[in-house]
Amino acid sequence: MSESILQRIAAGEAKAVQECIDQYSRLVWSIARRFAPSAAEAEDAVQEVFLDIWKSASRFDPDRASEKTFVAMVARRRLIDLLRRRERRPQLTALPENFDFPDDEQERLEISVEASMAARALKVLKPEQRQVLVLSVYHGMSHGEIVESTGMPLGTVKSHIRRGLAEIREALGEEPSVDLGSSRKGEKRSTKGTPEAPGRKRSSASGRRDGGEEIP
Amino acid sequence: MSTVLHRRLQELFAMRATQGLDAAECRELEGILKVHPDWDDEGFDLAAAALDLALQSPPSELPTALQQRLQAQARSWTPPPAGSR
Numbered sequence: 229m230s231e232s233i234l235q236r237i238a239a240g241e242a243k244a245v246q247e248c249i250d251q252y253s254r255l256v257w258s259i260a261r262r263f264a265p266s267a268a269e270a271e272d273a274v275q276e277v278f279l280d281i282w283k284s285a286s287r288f289d290p291d292r293a294s295e296k297t298f299v300a301m302v303a304r305r306r307l308i309d310l311l312r313r314r315e316r317r318p319q320l321t322a323l324p325e326n327f328d329f330p331d332d333e334q335e336r337l338e339i340s341v342e343a344s345m346a347a348r349a350l351k352v353l354k355p356e357q358r359q360v361l362v363l364s365v366y367h368g369m370s371h372g373e374i375v376e377s378t379g380m381p382l383g384t385v386k387s388h389i390r391r392g393l394a395e396i397r398e399a400l401g402e403e404p405s406v407d408l409g410s411s412r413k414g415e416k417r418s419t420k421g422t423p424e425a426p427g428r429k430r431s432s433a434s435g436r437r438d439g440g441e442e443i444p
Numbered sequence: 445m446s447t448v449l450h451r452r453l454q455e456l457f458a459m460r461a462t463q464g465l466d467a468a469e470c471r472e473l474e475g476i477l478k479v480h481p482d483w484d485d486e487g488f489d490l491a492a493a494a495l496d497l498a499l500q501s502p503p504s505e506l507p508t509a510l511q512q513r514l515q516a517q518a519r520s521w522t523p524p525p526a527g528s529r
Contacts, residue, residue, distance in 0.1 A: 242523055245518045245523060249515065254503035257503065279517070282523065292486075292490070301489045346491065364462045364463065390455055394488075396494065397488060402487040
């Protein structure tokens with residue numbers, strides 16, 4: 229199998245750096261425009277994000293995530309950091325109240341396998357959990373801002389985010405890195421390229437999570 | 445690991461993936477991971493990134509000036525030598 233762009237960057241191939249821009253600049257720009265308070269800051273952030281991507285290329289593990297998801301993760305980290313430094317909220321980008329995802333499975337798969345899995349996992353969450361997660365992940369709102377916006381208690385907001393992300397992580401086939409009585413590092417189960425993640429078994433941690441916690 | 449610590453760690457990972465950590469939370473997470481380095485993972489970060497991708501509208505084109513700056517940056521950036529990963 230041929231190496232991915234990031235693997236080639238990690239191997240020192242200069243041409244792959246340019247390919248990385250060709251492939252992912254629009255994606256990074258989209259995330260930056262949503263998070264950054266202004267277009268000028270978004271432009272600066274995009275340059276910083278690409279430096280981060282190239283420097284962290286060797287950390288990319290194709291068995292854990294697609295390259296696109298990894299790039300989005302690195303971009304989000306840099307932009308979350310930017311927001312914290314600026315102590316300013318992003319401009320809210322409109323997301324229809326009754327938003328939906330592409331019905332066409334192929335269209336969703338073209339975004340990334342993980343995006344398709346995440347979309348499906350989000351759909352089955354409780355409406356209030358879904359709302360909080362979208363405000364947090366898509367709109368980049370802080371927990372405090374979500375409290376102001378929804379009127380939910382802070383503990384509930386935190387709990388919805390934590391549980392919602394845990395659900396999506398599990399849908400992606402990620403094992404929790406920590407388990408009561410275990411210290412095994414998180415690994416992805418073999419779901420690569422299989423949106424249905426067939427045969428995935430629920431971990432004992434997920435059983436505890438669903439059964440043992442209360443929303444404060 | 446205690447249930448309380450487990451939940452707190454999950455909370456810190458979830459915060460890191462969404463709004464970031466403040467200085468005290470960073471120190472707290474670093475303190476836990478210093479004792480248990482194997483407990484760090486990017487599961488919540490990847491979950492947030494995947495959800496972000498799922499919710500995105502079609503990406504828009506970059507401003508031309510930014511595209512040119514990126515290309516110049518790519519030309520001047522030197523990848524690490526092979527094998528140094």
